[in-house]
Amino acid sequence: MSNAVGKSTNKSGTRLILTSDPYPPPALGSSPIQQAAVQSFLGNDAKAIACLEAASNNRSSPPILILLGKTQMKARKFMEAVESFRKALILLSPNETNLYNVSEAAEVFYLTGLCYMALALLLQVYKGAVEDLTMALRIDKTCSFAHYNRGVCYQQLKEYELALRDYGIVLLLPSKKEIDLKVLINRALLYVELSDHHNALQDFKAASLRSPEDATIYHALGVYHHRLGQLQESVEAYSQAMQISPFFLDAYVGRGNACMDYGHTHATKQAQRDFLSALHLNPLCSNARICLAYNFQVFGFFQRAWNQFTVAAEIDSKCWKAFEGRAVINLQMGNTYAAFQDINMALKHHPVSDQLLTNRGVINQFMGDKANAMKDYQRAISLNPKYALAFFNAANLYFYNRQFEQACEHYSQAFELDPEDESAVLNRAITRALLRKVPEALQDFSEALRLNPYSSHVFFNRANLYSSLRQYRNAEKDLSQALLLQPNDALVYKLRADVRGHLGLTDQAMQDYRTAVELQEALEG
Structure with missing residues (x-):
């Protein structure tokens, strides 16, 4: 059957999600690590962590991750420190050799142990605080401070339902404006933790009414409107943030990304203006430059996009996002070897990225190296078992190798992780048809049409199955x-001619054959 896996390249190579980096790059002559050292000395642990996170995002290495973990420990962010140390251990042992042979590993294990001990003590502290606050509330049930602080403790203990109850009570009690604002922001962040973006958005809206001059709240509104697909509201929120703070780079980039998702030329040009405005304010803003490059890519200006990615890489030679973007452009321009070099450079600076591994798998596939392509997909899956795209591309490769059972299993995983992905369920339908699992295949075709009623591919492939039956x-x-959906497809006319021949509709079949021949000759001419 045709059109079986025609979406592989799109899903891996070009469908990229652009996000706003909340921290602009450092000034020339000042590395993130140097900035972190200064901020840590001044006691600004949050800024020190931000600098080290930026350095880690651009180029993950054990020393940077260990330093990040230590700084997070100093700021009493022990869970985040454990995650940093875990990533450091992965880099110290990329080939899964015995970590006891790596000298730095001993220190990392020791620091991780200290984090777990501190976490255990913190849990006891929070539990003790909950008990004390509960006693206070038995004396005065209307004390909003006690409800608020107990809610914070519950949130730290990850007892989210109890935290939500206390936060809700605070908002019902007469309390100061400052407490209400803190409750709304904390509750919004709690909803984010629960992936409940709708309720998070409602709380940020309420917070914006209580603090109408806070640009960061409007930026948050823009982010969550965008995540919910509410593009107009997202653009308006980002615009409000820019009006309050005209030099807020993240707002320009965020509004540009929201405009990009409109998908039409006028909005895409507006996005380009926003990215250029951000670069006018700070020419070293890598995130704005990378977004501008993707904007050029959408317009088909591949050389301009390549130039912007190259400038971003020259500004920061460790910026893996620039190398990743240039790899995609090289692939689209037909320079597979350059794409392979760039994606390897991106992985050198960010080796624990499921997305980069998946993109390298696609490039390997283009180069005909299916074995290494599958290794990349499987490693991406092991890094992130919830990454639907890696499952989808692995399934495509199994399909091409005629390993239909494995393909079907991986398409099922991809569709379970992304239930709106029409391609995964369509390809599973085709695979099940080849396995002669007819009822299941027909059910998948129906599901694909529910997701996209205007897909000619679904109708064509289901017709193929009906014809075989x-x-x-x-x-x-x-x-x-x-x-009706795709009028000039010679292959569809040819198949319909065959089907009409079986139905005894000879004249109509002959007309379809003629049309198919005319379309094919026009295509070849």
């Missing part, structure tokens, strides 16, 4: 619908 009337109906 000799259900020619159903096949003829689906092929006619496919031609």
Whole structure:
């Protein structure tokens, strides 16, 4: 059957998510690590962590991650420190050799142990605080400070339902404006932790009414409107943030990304203006430059996009996002070897990235190296078992190798992780048809049409299945619908001619054959 896996390249190579980096790059002559040392000395642990996180994002290495973990410990962010140390251990042992042979590993294990001990003590402190606050509330049930602080403790203990209850009570009690604002922001962040973006958005809206001059709240509104697909509201929120703070780079980049998702030329040009405005304010803003490059890519200006990615890489030679973007452009320009070099450079600076591994898998596939492509997909899955794209591309490779059972299993995983992905369920339908699992295949075709009623590929492939089952009337109906959606497809006319021949519709079949030949000759001419 045709059109089986025609979406592989799009899903891996070009469908990239652009996000706003909340921290602009450092000034020339001042590295993130140097900045972190200064900020840590001054007691600004949050800024020190931000500098080290930026350095880690650009180039993950054990020393940077260990320093980040130590700084997070100093700031009493022990869970984050454990995660930093875990990443450091992965880099210290990339080939899964015995970590006891790596000298730095001993220190990392020791620091991780200290974190776990501190976490245990913190949990006891929070539990003790909850008990004390509960006693206070038995004396005065209307004490909003006690409810608020107990809610914070519950949130730290990850007892989210109890935290939500206390936060809700605070908002019902007469209390100071400052407490209400803190409750709304804390509760919004709690909803984010629960992936409940709708309720998070409602709380940020309420917070914006209580603090209408806070640009960061409007920026948060822009982010969550965007995540919920509310593009107009997202653009308005980012615009409000820019009005309050005209030099707020993240607001320009965020509004640009929201405009990009409109998908039409006018909005994409507006996005370009926003990215250029951010670069006018700070020419060293890598995130704005990378977003501008992707904007050029959408317009088909591949050389301009390549130039912007190259400038971003020259500004910061460890910026893995620049190398990743240039790899995609090289692939689109047909320079597979350069794409492979760039994606390897990106992985050198950010080796624990499921997205980069998946993109390298696609490039390996283009180069004909299917074995290493599968290794990259499987490693991406091991790094992030919830990464639907890696499952999808691995399934495509199994399909090409005619390993249909494995392909079906991986398509199922991809669709479970991303239930809105029409391609995964369509490809699973085709795979099940080849396995002669007819009822399951028909069910998948129906699901694909529910997700996208205007997909000619779904109608064509279901018609193929009906034809193989000799259900020619159903096949003829689906092929006619496919031609309504895509009128100039010679292959569909040819198949409908065959089907109409089986139905005894000789004149109509001959007309379809003629049309198919005319379309094919026009295509070849």
